[in-house]
Amino acid sequence: MTTPPRSVARSPDDGRPGAALPALPSVAATTGSSLAVQVMTAVRRAITAGEMEPGRLYSVQQLASAMDVSRSPVREGLLRLGEAGLIRFHRNRGFEIVEVSPTDVAEIFAVRTALEVPAARRAARLAGPGELDRIRAQWQAMHEAARTGDLEATARADEALHRLLLLVAGNSQAVQLVERLRTTTAFLGVVAATTRRPVDELAREHDALVQAVLARDEEAAALAMREHLASTAQRLVAQALLAQRTPAERVEELTAQVWGAAAAGY
Amino acid sequence: MTTPPRSVARSPDDGRPGAALPALPSVAATTGSSLAVQVMTAVRRAITAGEMEPGRLYSVQQLASAMDVSRSPVREGLLRLGEAGLIRFHRNRGFEIVEVSPTDVAEIFAVRTALEVPAARRAARLAGPGELDRIRAQWQAMHEAARTGDLEATARADEALHRLLLLVAGNSQAVQLVERLRTTTAFLGVVAATTRRPVDELAREHDALVQAVLARDEEAAALAMREHLASTAQRLVAQALLAQRTPAERVEELTAQVWGAAAAGY
DNA sequence: CGCCGGTGGGTGACATGCTACCCACGGTGG
DNA sequence: CCACCGTGGGTAGCATGTCACCCACCGGCG
Numbered sequence: 001m002t003t004p005p006r007s008v009a010r011s012p013d014d015g016r017p018g019a020a021l022p023a024l025p026s027v028a029a030t031t032g033s034s035l036a037v038q039v040m041t042a043v044r045r046a047i048t049a050g051e052m053e054p055g056r057l058y059s060v061q062q063l064a065s066a067m068d069v070s071r072s073p074v075r076e077g078l079l080r081l082g083e084a085g086l087i088r089f090h091r092n093r094g095f096e097i098v099e100v101s102p103t104d105v106a107e108i109f110a111v112r113t114a115l116e117v118p119a120a121r122r123a124a125r126l127a128g129p130g131e132l133d134r135i136r137a138q139w140q141a142m143h144e145a146a147r148t149g150d151l152e153a154t155a156r157a158d159e160a161l162h163r164l165l166l167l168v169a170g171n172s173q174a175v176q177l178v179e180r181l182r183t184t185t186a187f188l189g190v191v192a193a194t195t196r197r198p199v200d201e202l203a204r205e206h207d208a209l210v211q212a213v214l215a216r217d218e219e220a221a222a223l224a225m226r227e228h229l230a231s232t233a234q235r236l237v238a239q240a241l242l243a244q245r246t247p248a249e250r251v252e253e254l255t256a257q258v259w260g261a262a263a264a265g266y
Numbered sequence: 267m268t269t270p271p272r273s274v275a276r277s278p279d280d281g282r283p284g285a286a287l288p289a290l291p292s293v294a295a296t297t298g299s300s301l302a303v304q305v306m307t308a309v310r311r312a313i314t315a316g317e318m319e320p321g322r323l324y325s326v327q328q329l330a331s332a333m334d335v336s337r338s339p340v341r342e343g344l345l346r347l348g349e350a351g352l353i354r355f356h357r358n359r360g361f362e363i364v365e366v367s368p369t370d371v372a373e374i375f376a377v378r379t380a381l382e383v384p385a386a387r388r389a390a391r392l393a394g395p396g397e398l399d400r401i402r403a404q405w406q407a408m409h410e411a412a413r414t415g416d417l418e419a420t421a422r423a424d425e426a427l428h429r430l431l432l433l434v435a436g437n438s439q440a441v442q443l444v445e446r447l448r449t450t451t452a453f454l455g456v457v458a459a460t461t462r463r464p465v466d467e468l469a470r471e472h473d474a475l476v477q478a479v480l481a482r483d484e485e486a487a488a489l490a491m492r493e494h495l496a497s498t499a500q501r502l503v504a505q506a507l508l509a510q511r512t513p514a515e516r517v518e519e520l521t522a523q524v525w526g527a528a529a530a531g532y
Numbered sequence: 533c534g535c536c537g538g539t540g541g542g543t544g545a546c547a548t549g550c551t552a553c554c555c556a557c558g559g560t561g562g
Numbered sequence: 563c564c565a566c567c568g569t570g571g572g573t574a575g576c577a578t579g580t581c582a583c584c585c586a587c588c589g590g591c592g
Contacts, residue, residue: 034575059543070577075544079342080349085442092543092584107439114380114440122531171528173373174380176351177443218531262437265388265484300545325573336547341574358554358573 035069039077042067047086047097048186057094085184100184102240102254106262108181109233113226113266115178116162119169120209120225124218127168132214138164139210146203154199161206165213165225185236205231234259301335305343308333313352313363314452323360351450366450368506368520372528374447375499379492379532381444382428385435386475386491390484393434398480404430405476412469420465427472431479431491451502471497500525 043063046052064074078095081087089095127135142157159182166175205228212220238255246254309329312318330340344361347353355361393401408423425448432441471494478486504521512520 036575061543071544072576072578076342076345076575080345083346083349089544092582094543104439107437110437111381111439111443114384115377118380118532125531169531171373171376173370173377173447177377181439265391265435266384302545327573337574338546338548342545355574356554358552358575360573 035073036076036080039063039067039069039074040081043077043081044086044183044186052097054097054099057090057096059094084180099243100240102237102244102258103262105185105236105240106233106258108185109229109236109259110262110266112178112181113229113233113263115174116166116229117222117225119166119171119174120213120221121218122169122171123165124213124216124221126170127213127216131168135161135164135168135210135213139206142206143200143203146200149199151199154202158202158206161210230259230263233263301339302343302346305329305333305335305340306347309343309347310352310449310452318363320363320365323356323362325360350446365510366506368503368510368524369528371451371502371506372499372524374451375495375502375525376528376532378444378447379495379499379529381440382432382495383488383491385432385437385440386479386487387484388435388437389431390479390482390487392436393479393482397434401427401430401434401476401479405472408472409466409469412466415465417465420468424468424472427476496525496529499529 043052052058060071060075060078063078064071067074078087082089082095086098087095088098123135138157138161142154142161145153145157162178163175166178209221209224209228212224234255237259238251241251241254241258242248309318318324326337326341326344329344330337333340344353344355348355348361352364353361354364389401404423404427408420408427411419411423428444429441432444475487475490475494478490500521503525504517507517507520507524508514
């Protein structure tokens with residue numbers, strides 16, 4: 001697309017360092033944006049898909065040849081991921097996927113609680129008629145997605161609804177921060193987490209929230225947002241505990257403990 | 267230092283694009299770390315020093331030759347700054363310093379309020395004896411710096427105290443986020459903002475906060491933190507308004523308005 | 533058998549060449 | 563005089579070469 005080489009098919013084998021990496025989804029999907037962004041997307045997908053795992057060392061060279069691009073955009077994308085805390089570099093040795101601990105998840109949701117509960121309050125107060133319509137529309141879209149059983153679409157609608165409420169609350173800084181936090185927790189596989197319970201339960205959790213905002217009831221909106229986040233947080237903390245081989249019978253107890261410690265006061 | 271060239275003294279003139287840029291502080295200071303980090307530091311300094319201004323277009327090539335390094339580390343450093351929202355890239359045209367609007371400042375402090383008020387509450391509850399000692403020590407260090415009239419040291423101690431409280435509250439995610447937010451507002455020149463009032467006023471603002479935490483009075487700590495952030499926010503919003511050539515007689519009114527709108531509900 | 537210093541492979545960091553692309557400018561035609 | 567278009571300078575993005583550095587491995591020495 002840009003310069004002559006490319007599509008030359010990489011050298012048949014490659015790295016001994018971290019084992020062959022399952023060839024990554026060949027980028028493809030994200031065409032259009034810069035290669036660095038495509039690399040970030042591809043790595044994220046590879047992580048959530050379990051194709052790259054914590055504890056193993058990978059290198060820029062390795063990824064570059066696996067994706068048929070040069071080291072520059074790979075390096076650039078990886079550095080951004082590193083800054084976001086998703087990978088960690090070991091000088092002259094490679095980089096490693098950072099494991100998201102249950103405590104991290106709890107802390108992230110504590111922060112989201114601190115930001116989004118007031119945002120819900122403000123949204124209930126500040127939303128104009130047009131914005132209320134958009135909120136209602138987004139909410140209906142989520143129920144629609146849930147009705148067809150489409151997990152991923154439901155999760156996307158969930159995200160969009162949260163973003164919309166933050167926007168209506170009128171704090172673009174908070175919108176950006178929450179966006180960033182979400183990309184971190186996304187690694188746990190929200191989809192996987194919601195699989196256990198029917199998707200329309202996820203959709204229904206928003207009913208009280210949306211109705212409170214539409215009714216302009218600030219306190220009810222704040223409370224609904226708090227409960228929704230707490231419930232999501234506990235699901236994901238449990239997920240993270242399971243990913244750490246926590247014995248199933250202790251998960252419930254530990255989840256309550258971890259989330260309680262992190263959330264108290266927010 | 268690394269490869270042969272360097273220190274060859276750049277071509278005598280250089281860019282027409284953004285006018286000659288006052289030669290930047292020649293990096294120097296930050297020796298030791300990577301060149302990309304040195305570039306970030308240098309650019310930050312150049313912005314706060316007014317050597318680079320919003321609205322003008324600069325280029326990687328230009329900065330690279332001005333600093334006698336290649337384009338790679340410059341590009342890398344600038345990309346990081348761009349991700350932090352401090353500069354904006356215009357494809358194939360160059361990059362531009364992003365102006366921080368009064369509204370942005372207000373929103374940032376609204377977010378900080380949402381995060382740090384609960385953190386103060388938690389710190390008052392959770393701090394162990396050793397941590398209380400560290401808080402007290404940091405507080406005294408700030409008063410010491412203020413007594414000698416050292417603006418920059420006082421500001422640093424202020425930062426350290428806030429970071430310490432967030433750490434004691436036990437949420438490392440919040441620590442990172444606040445850190446990032448601070449680097450953005452730093453561009454307004456906290457130093458300049460505090461110059462107008464004696465530094466020990468800044469130090470004294472923390473007295474109620476620290477004493478509440480030491481006394482383990484959660485609500486008093488939360489309230490003190492809220493008031494301190496509101497007062498700092500208003501100072502910086504006013505600063506941002508002045509930077510936008512707002513007529514002096516309207517600053518007070520607009521400050522109250524902007525901050526009130528952004529902070530209500532947090 | 534255990535320690536220890538040499539050595540080679542692999543990595544991040546930087547320098548540099550190349551290309552597609554965009555915009556401003558100026559000349560040309562109406 | 564004004565609209566339009568070709569062209570050239572300048573830029574970001576990507577590819578690739580190079581180097582200092584670090585670590586793991588290994589063979590010899592105590």
